[in-house]
Amino acid sequence: MTKTYGFDTLQIHAGARPDPATGARQTPIYQTTAYVFRDADHAAALFNLQEVGYIYSRLTNPTVAVLQERIATLEGGVGAVCCSSGHAAQIMALFPLMGPGRNVVASTRAYGGTLTQFSQTIKRFGWEAKFVDFDDLAAVEAAIDDNTRAVFCETIANPGGYVTDLDAIAAIADRAGLPLIVDNTSATPWLCRPIEHGATLVVHSATKYLTGNGTVTGGAVIDSGNFDWSASDKFPSLSQPEPAYHGLKFHETFGALAFTFHGIAVGLRDLGMTLNPQAAHYTLMGIETLSLRMERHVANARKLAEWLEADPRVEAVTYAGLPSSPYHDRAQKICPKGAGALFTVALKGGYESCVKLVDSLEIFSHVANLGDARSLIIHPASTTHRQLTEKQQVAAGAAPNVVRLSIGIEDADDLIADLDQALATATA
Template sequence: MTQGFDTTAIHAGAAADPATGARQVPIYQTTAYAFRDADHAAALFNLQEVGYIYSRLTNPTVSALQSRIAALEGSAGAVCCSSGHAAQILALFPLMEPGRNIVASTRLYGGTVTQFSQTIRRFGWSAKFVDLDDPQALRDAIDDDTRAIFCESISNPGGYVTDIPAVAAIADDAGIPLIVDNTLATPYLCRPIEMGATLVVHSLTKYMTGNGTVTGGVVVDSGRFDWSASDKFPSLSAPEPAYHGLQFHKTFGNLAFTFHGIAIGLRDLGMTMNPQGAHYTLMGIETLGLRMPRHCENALKVAQWLEEDPRVVKVTYAGLESSPWKATADRLYPKGVGGLFTFEIAGGYQAAVKLVGALELFSHVANLGDARSLVIHSASTTHRQLTEDQQRAAGAGPEVVRLSVGIEDVADLIADLDQALAKATA
């Protein structure tokens, strides 16, 4: 039976506990699991039987969360891990080898730009950054060593929206997967797999949990990519020495990437999500369908107010009529474009810093997607490691302030911004 979003958000992966009847998913705070006998243990380690071995790999609380997210995203499977950054590495790990590259959007979270431009080079991987609004530039950037395209559905910090179907078509033509970071949109606003994405990643730290208590990530597997169509992805199509020549795609079919993420990725990289964090995220997701409309409604009202204020130079929010991304937003993100956006304040860097310091309701923190409203000056914090050109390309120039608009009374948020703008531009 097909269920609605809110029903799925509450019930998927959350049957009553068979041992105790507990209706909420228990926190299985255990490291290991007892085997029935030696044959049972061998079957689990050979991937001949699905079950629990060790909590670095699988845990019942985490499994419930994986099932719920897979259902919400309309996917074959999902693998949870310790953070959004961990999810990005976990997603790339089966695809990449030394000398291979990815093509990534220029409009990404600053930490992701650093991870892709600096850290992954230590694995022998590289990234090419391209404006995905330019289809020909994207096509030109793909070469024989390209193994994926990476973008954000709604970008951090600028709130730009990506035309996922257009990018997915280019990925399909090249025979490579499209990976979409859906953190800011969540499956409530956007389901990238329905638009052609192969893999979806989230920082569960943000809207999915929604209360600033958890650090977590997930890789969502569409199950639709043919990993054996070429020799580009031997980790998934060729014999795996660690499992006596088992071929993941041949053996597990549409769950090949999911099984690889657990059996190889979590086993060897160890980026495990803890069960208590999974429990908090499960509870947060129960109210996702209630929270996201309020985030979008408040953000639009705040953005419209700021756009009319003479102390503000520019507001970047795809929900505004003035936005060059408004048509794309209306077509692909009809429920709204989230609660995150940026604006440029008159007075540049110093005025931006003063504004952040003068706000009272907006918390100055390096996070987003919380029920409470948050603010940060990206150029001096999250994007500090980037050059000014990179900051501007990412929508995080020195005069830019990022707001994560919460679910408070919007009149109070506007009043707080009004008094802070007065102090910052005096």
């Protein structure tokens, strides 16, 4: 489908056709490991990347392919690679860019798991992350050095709901000749399309809003197709001969789709972070109602944030949709349809009050997830961000007196009543 269709149409139809074998209208779950080749020449052409098709479901699968095309279309990219989780997507995005001794400049305002992955796990590959406050543009620029290979941030940062100035960060990355990778999980393409703000790659935890019902884990890397991987010698995986494919040069051969083809032909082949077809099917069904759900998510979040901000038991609310937020004006530019449904609340009672609040809620679920149709809550300092020092927790927006709310699509008045009774217990 072309991009002349509206978002609501594309979220249902992009990438999908009636099944040619049966006429089935919903995308079938192709629960198969392998695919029969027409003949020996056909098999050789597939393995040489001379023909696009299906070889083995670690690499490609018809159900997953529909999801890849749909997400790429909604984000305004040329292609996408789906994988097993949002964390897998981050490694998949960095894999063709990095190497021993190379670094990524990343925002301090990020999901606790991302901070741990970047500060600890990627060291095992010989990679490094340099964490910077992305509101300090001069500091971001200063952190980039000759070994930097990417810049990474979130559109709406988890847990605080802070909005990143994507245009300004993209300009810095562009001047340095580097790709900007943006995690768009909390915003979704309905609220923001980072590629339109200069992002090179977009990553998602499809586990969250894209699926929207807490049933699967999945991830995606979307390729803008706009980056010149051959402009310098910084990205040899994409610009130089690939020994495993007889010296094929991905950028020279595949042009705008170089990153996407590398992600499948090398990334999924060797890392094996495959999304299973049943999870892809669930995510496709979730995306069909994405805009409807996000509209309710945002409306509920705004109503609850306003109520919480006025409550004397609350010290602060970080929702960028509030006029009092320092990110309010930026949110109007980056996410004009709304500032998402994720934010934090600081309680005057501190750490202990947060624990009591979490334990006293009835509708809100205490889980390590976000983006569900259900309203969710967590105390990051004792869970998702507990591996960090208190200083790091504060920098990430997850101080000990803070809880993170992911506002669902229930009746907003019921959610307010639930918070009211729980706050009464927590601050008694």
